[in-house]
Amino acid sequence: MSRRAPHNDALFAPEDEIARRLGLTPEAWSAVVPVLERDGLPRIDPLMNARFWPAVRAHFLARYGLSGAEALAPDGKENLDAL
Numbered sequence: 001m002s003r004r005a006p007h008n009d010a011l012f013a014p015e016d017e018i019a020r021r022l023g024l025t026p027e028a029w030s031a032v033v034p035v036l037e038r039d040g041l042p043r044i045d046p047l048m049n050a051r052f053w054p055a056v057r058a059h060f061l062a063r064y065g066l067s068g069a070e071a072l073a074p075d076g077k078e079n080l081d082a083l
Contacts, residue, residue: 012050
């Protein structure tokens with residue numbers, strides 16, 4: 001069975017695709033994976049032989065404090081004299 005190129009919207013992504021999506025080389029990704037897995041990075045799913053990409057993305061969003069973040073509309077003109 002030949003391995004097809006993964007689609008960007010694929011739910012499960014192999015290691016080289018995850019590295020590409022994160023802007024890393026496969027070698028750089030392999031070097032940081034053990035540390036990230038200890039920090040909660042989802043492990044490779046044994047049935048799919050790949051990581052669940054939405055969970056990987058959620059891990060990084062949470063790591064940088066962006067999970068559940070909402071864009072807020074400006075609440076009006078700033079009044080620095082009120083301080």
